[in-house]
Amino acid sequence: MTEKLYYEDAYIKDFSAEVLSVTECDGGFDVILDKTAFFPEEGGQSADTGVIGNSSVSYVYEKEGIVHHITKTAPPVGVANCQIDFGERFEKMQLHTAEHILCGIIHKLYGLENVGFHLGEEEVVFDVNGTLSREELNRVEEIANEAVFSNIEIETFFPDSGELGKLEYRAKLDITENVRIVKIGDVDSCACCAPHVHRTGEIGLIKILEFMKHRGGTRIWMVAGRRALSDYRKKYSNIQRISALLSAPQHDTADALEKYMKDADGVRSLLKSSRVALAEAEAKSMPDSEENVVVKLNDYSIDELRAFVNAYKARVGGLTVAISGRDGDYKYVIASNDRELSQEIKKINESLSGRGGGRGFMVQGSFLTDEESIRAYFK
Ligand SMILES: [Zn+2]
Incomplete structure (x- = not known):
C-alpha cells in the first residue's frame, strides 16, 4: 500500500519519496512510490500533475491501495524529489470543498442526494436526485456563501465503527471500515477521501x-x-463591451438589447415592404409583351422576385421569367397566365440545371447556369 500523504496534509507541495518500481506502459512509464502527495483520479476529480525528479507526471490512479503515477520519462529507482502542481491542486480543493458545502445544504434543506460529480476545465458539474427551482438554488447559494464568510474549520477524521454508527453523514458508498469523514461545521458531514481546504474562507466566492x-x-x-x-x-469584460456597443449602463444592457432588437425588427419589416414596393414599381416600368419575357434583377430575394412577377405577368402573353443572382447561380420565379407549370418546370429544370418547382401558375427555384442560356431557352 502506498502511504498517502494527502490524507495527512492536503497542502504538501514538495516531498521526497522512494521510487520503488518503474514499468513501461501505454503512454510512458508507470511509477510506484513508497509514499505520495499526488492525488489520483477519483470520484469525478481529475488527478494531480507535477514531477517525480525530472519526469513529469501526466496521470495518477489508485488500484488496490497502490498509487500509480504515469510519467513521460523513467525516473531512476531510489529517492526522488517530487513536486505537485499546487496551483491547479488548490483550485480543485476550492471547487471540491465548495461542492461539499452546496450538496450538504441541498441535503439538509431538500433531502436530496448528490448522485454525480465532474470537475471540468472551467466549471464543476454535479447532479442531485430531485428537482430544484431557481429560487431554491438561490437560497442554497446564499447559505453556502455565508458558510464561506464564517470561515469554518474543516475537520477530517477516521471514526471507529462504533462512533461511525452514531454519526450522520452523506456517503456514496456503503462502506463501514476506514471511512474518512469530512466535517464542515454543521453545514455538511460527508465520507470523502479527496483533499479539502483547511477553512471555508479559503474557498472564496461560490x-x-x-x-x-x-x-x-x-x-x-x-x-x-x-x-x-x-x-x-x-463576463465582466464581455458586459463592458456590450454596454459600450449599446451605450447603456451595464445593469440595463438586457433592456437596451431588447429594445434594440425590437427596433431592428421594425426596420427589417419596413425594408421588406419597401423592397416589395420597389419590385412592383419596377414591374410597372416594364413594356407589355406578347412573347416570353426574361428579366434579370439585381439582388432580389425570392419574395421580391415573386412580387415583381405578380405585378407584371398580366401584361405578358408568354411566360414571365424573373431571375436574380450571377452566372452559375440564379434564383428564378416563373409565372404564366393560362398554363399549369408544375410539369413543364421539370423539363425547364433539366435544360437549365435547375432545381425547384411549385403548383399552379407560378414556380420558383434556382438555375445553375448562365444568363445567356436562360435567355436562349425562353426565346
Ligand atoms: Zn471531499
Missing part, C-alpha cells in the same frame, strides 16, 4: 451558474474561488 432537469433530478454547474474570479473577469 457561484451557481446554470441548472437543468436531468434524469428526474437536477444538473447544476458552479464555480468557486479562482475559477469564480476568472469567470467573473471574462
Whole structure:
C-alpha cells in the first residue's frame, strides 16, 4: 500500500519519496512510490500533475491501495524529489470543498442526494436526485456563501465503527471500515477521501451558474474561488463591451438589447415592404409583351422576385421569367397566365440545371447556369 500523504496534509507541495518500481506502459512509464502527495483520479476529480525528479507526471490512479503515477520519462529507482502542481491542486480543493458545502445544504434543506460529480476545465458539474427551482438554488447559494464568510474549520477524521454508527453523514458508498469523514461545521458531514481546504474562507466566492432537469433530478454547474474570479473577469469584460456597443449602463444592457432588437425588427419589416414596393414599381416600368419575357434583377430575394412577377405577368402573353443572382447561380420565379407549370418546370429544370418547382401558375427555384442560356431557352 502506498502511504498517502494527502490524507495527512492536503497542502504538501514538495516531498521526497522512494521510487520503488518503474514499468513501461501505454503512454510512458508507470511509477510506484513508497509514499505520495499526488492525488489520483477519483470520484469525478481529475488527478494531480507535477514531477517525480525530472519526469513529469501526466496521470495518477489508485488500484488496490497502490498509487500509480504515469510519467513521460523513467525516473531512476531510489529517492526522488517530487513536486505537485499546487496551483491547479488548490483550485480543485476550492471547487471540491465548495461542492461539499452546496450538496450538504441541498441535503439538509431538500433531502436530496448528490448522485454525480465532474470537475471540468472551467466549471464543476454535479447532479442531485430531485428537482430544484431557481429560487431554491438561490437560497442554497446564499447559505453556502455565508458558510464561506464564517470561515469554518474543516475537520477530517477516521471514526471507529462504533462512533461511525452514531454519526450522520452523506456517503456514496456503503462502506463501514476506514471511512474518512469530512466535517464542515454543521453545514455538511460527508465520507470523502479527496483533499479539502483547511477553512471555508479559503474557498472564496461560490457561484451557481446554470441548472437543468436531468434524469428526474437536477444538473447544476458552479464555480468557486479562482475559477469564480476568472469567470467573473471574462463576463465582466464581455458586459463592458456590450454596454459600450449599446451605450447603456451595464445593469440595463438586457433592456437596451431588447429594445434594440425590437427596433431592428421594425426596420427589417419596413425594408421588406419597401423592397416589395420597389419590385412592383419596377414591374410597372416594364413594356407589355406578347412573347416570353426574361428579366434579370439585381439582388432580389425570392419574395421580391415573386412580387415583381405578380405585378407584371398580366401584361405578358408568354411566360414571365424573373431571375436574380450571377452566372452559375440564379434564383428564378416563373409565372404564366393560362398554363399549369408544375410539369413543364421539370423539363425547364433539366435544360437549365435547375432545381425547384411549385403548383399552379407560378414556380420558383434556382438555375445553375448562365444568363445567356436562360435567355436562349425562353426565346
Ligand atoms: Zn471531499
